[in-house]
Amino acid sequence: MRISSLSRRGGVPVATIKFYLRERLLPPGTLTARNQADYDESHLTRIKLIRTLTGIGMMSLAAVREVLAAIDDCGVEQRELYQVLNGALCAQQAVSTDAAAVDRARKQTDGFIEGVGWRVGDDAPGRTALAQVVAALRDLGCSSEVADVFLPYARAAELLAARELDAMPPGAQELVTRTVLFEVAFAVMRRMAFEHLLARRDGEGAGVTDG
Amino acid sequence: MRISSLSRRGGVPVATIKFYLRERLLPPGTLTARNQADYDESHLTRIKLIRTLTGIGMMSLAAVREVLAAIDDCGVEQRELYQVLNGALCAQQAVSTDAAAVDRARKQTDGFIEGVGWRVGDDAPGRTALAQVVAALRDLGCSSEVADVFLPYARAAELLAARELDAMPPGAQELVTRTVLFEVAFAVMRRMAFEHLLARRDGEGAGVTDG
Numbered sequence: 001m002r003i004s005s006l007s008r009r010g011g012v013p014v015a016t017i018k019f020y021l022r023e024r025l026l027p028p029g030t031l032t033a034r035n036q037a038d039y040d041e042s043h044l045t046r047i048k049l050i051r052t053l054t055g056i057g058m059m060s061l062a063a064v065r066e067v068l069a070a071i072d073d074c075g076v077e078q079r080e081l082y083q084v085l086n087g088a089l090c091a092q093q094a095v096s097t098d099a100a101a102v103d104r105a106r107k108q109t110d111g112f113i114e115g116v117g118w119r120v121g122d123d124a125p126g127r128t129a130l131a132q133v134v135a136a137l138r139d140l141g142c143s144s145e146v147a148d149v150f151l152p153y154a155r156a157a158e159l160l161a162a163r164e165l166d167a168m169p170p171g172a173q174e175l176v177t178r179t180v181l182f183e184v185a186f187a188v189m190r191r192m193a194f195e196h197l198l199a200r201r202d203g204e205g206a207g208v209t210d211g
Numbered sequence: 212m213r214i215s216s217l218s219r220r221g222g223v224p225v226a227t228i229k230f231y232l233r234e235r236l237l238p239p240g241t242l243t244a245r246n247q248a249d250y251d252e253s254h255l256t257r258i259k260l261i262r263t264l265t266g267i268g269m270m271s272l273a274a275v276r277e278v279l280a281a282i283d284d285c286g287v288e289q290r291e292l293y294q295v296l297n298g299a300l301c302a303q304q305a306v307s308t309d310a311a312a313v314d315r316a317r318k319q320t321d322g323f324i325e326g327v328g329w330r331v332g333d334d335a336p337g338r339t340a341l342a343q344v345v346a347a348l349r350d351l352g353c354s355s356e357v358a359d360v361f362l363p364y365a366r367a368a369e370l371l372a373a374r375e376l377d378a379m380p381p382g383a384q385e386l387v388t389r390t391v392l393f394e395v396a397f398a399v400m401r402r403m404a405f406e407h408l409l410a411r412r413d414g415e416g417a418g419v420t421d422g
Contacts, residue, residue: 056304
C-alpha cells in the first residue's frame, strides 16, 4: 500500500510515518519508484504497535525504540526480551534527586525482594524503581513497613505473571503488547475497584437502587 | 523559609516553583516584603507531592491540578476524591482514533464489569479506558476472550483495593499518594515477577548459583 493508505489505516499522519522512518522505528518500504515506496501489513502492524506503546502504554520513543529492536532480534529469548522491556519501562520513572534516600530505601526493598524469593539480577531496573517508590512514600509521610504493604501486591503480581506466562504465545510482539496493556488494564481495574468498594461502603450502588 | 530554601529542600529549581505559583498548583507564600515571600512546611509538602505525581506517577500537570483541587477541598469525601483522581489518571490514556472499535470493545468490557459485580457509574472513566485497552489488544491481534484474561486481574484488583481501604488513613493527600504510588509499585513488581519466573523456568537464579 502507499504511504497514504498506511497513514489512513494506521491512524497516524503521513508526517508521523515519515518521522518513524527517519527514526528507524519503522523499516523502509519497498521502493517502487524514485519517490514512492510500497508498504505492507507488517508496516501497518508496526505502526499500530508504536501507537499503542506510546499512547496507552505511555512509553517514550527511546523506550519504544529499544523494545522494537529486541522484538526484531530473532535471536532474543523471552527472558532477554523482558529485561529490555522492563528496563525501558522502569527508565521512564523519574529519578529522585535524593540519592541517599533512595539508597536507604533500596536496602529495604532489596530485602523485601529476597524475602519473597524473587531471583532477579542485582542490576534489574525494578530494584531501583521500587526503591524510588518507597523513598517517595516516606518523603510524603506515608511510612508503613515496606514488607507489610507490599507483600499482598507481590503475591498477586507473581500469581498473575505466572498465569500470563502459561498463556503467553511465543511471539515477541504479542508478549510485549500483552505485558504493557495488561499493566494498564490492571491499573484501571484497581481504580474502578476503589470506586466500587467506596460506593458499596456508602451503602449505594452508583446509579443503581439497592433493593 | 525563603524560596531558595524551598527550592533546595523540595528538589526543584526556583523557576519551577515560580511556575507552580503562577499555575496556582502551589498556594502563595506569606508576603514579608514587596518581593519576598515566606514559605512553610505545607509548601514543601505540596512541592514534593507535585514532583511525585508528575515524576513517578507520570501524571500530566492538568491531571495534577484537578487532583490538588480535590485534595484542597475540605468538603470532598473519599469517594468523590477517587472519582476525580481516577478521571485524571484515565484521561492520560491516549484516545484511540477508532471510535467504532472502542464502542464494540466497550460492550464487552461493560459486560465484564457487571459480571464481576462492580457498581460504578455509567460515566466512570475506567469504563472507556478498559475498552480502549481491549480495542488495542484486538487491533494488534491479541484476541483472547475478555472475561478469561481479565478475571484474575479484576479479582486481584478488588482484593488489593479492599485491603488498601481498610488501611487507608483519612487524609486526602495520603490517599492520593498511596493510590498512585502503589499502582506504580505493582507494575514494577509484576515486571520483576516475569523476570524471576523466566529465570526459574530457565533453571537458574539470575546471579545466584542454585544448589
